[in-house]
Amino acid sequence: MNITDPITIALTKGRILKETLPLLAKVGIEPSEDLDASRKLIVPTTLTNVHLVILRGSDVPTYVKHGAADIGIAGKDMLLEFGGEGIYEPLDLGIARCRLMTAGPRLSQTTQAPRRRIRVATKFLNIARAHYAEKGIHADLIKLYGSMELAPLMGLADEIVDIVDTGKTLEENGMVPLELIAEVSSRLIVNKASMRTRHASVRMLVDALEEAVGAQE
Ligand code: AMP
8 A cells, every 4th residue: 555645543552452453454554563562652554654653542532633643543432522523534443342321230220210310420421411411311420530330339329321342340240231322333533634635645544444344344
């Protein structure tokens, strides 16, 4: 692939990186060093003009929005929470699939009538605010940075809004999934200016990745 413009791709460590690397390899992009072993945040690749930057998931949309990265790969949950406005989202990569859900303690489902006012623990404040507002429920939101499942057990919250994959984490903590808020998968996102000024290179990459995703399904 002949990428003639300098292109920076923002990625996040963990599940997204693990599932993205095989897709990038298919289009001829391989990091020039082992990302698990390396602490480098800017990593060259087998394509001279293409670099990877490794960020926190919640920072990927910000880097792409401001053009510090031309392209990014971010979970739909991050785009919903931190704003997908001002960036293109041309491709669903279909990887790192999970669901954004509300969940609550197993027992309370049968013993409690629906309440108009509840306490909700989550790291997805914007998503939770919109969800409960739409349902006409007054939710007092409590921001947490991890282990949301613990909050109802400890009496901190009545419900949580969190990522659910197999549901095992909920189950092991005596909770049940309640409502689906959104299906989540990783999306390819593109800075709007890059789409114009580096059009041929960006288009070539998006098309190649689209083909790689199609071949995988
Ligand atoms: P599970 O027990 O399989 O339902 O996994 C739930 C936990 O794994 C949650 O606490 C999430 O934080 C994490 N998780 C699962 N899938 C993803 C994903 N695609 N992206 C980010 N976090 C995930």
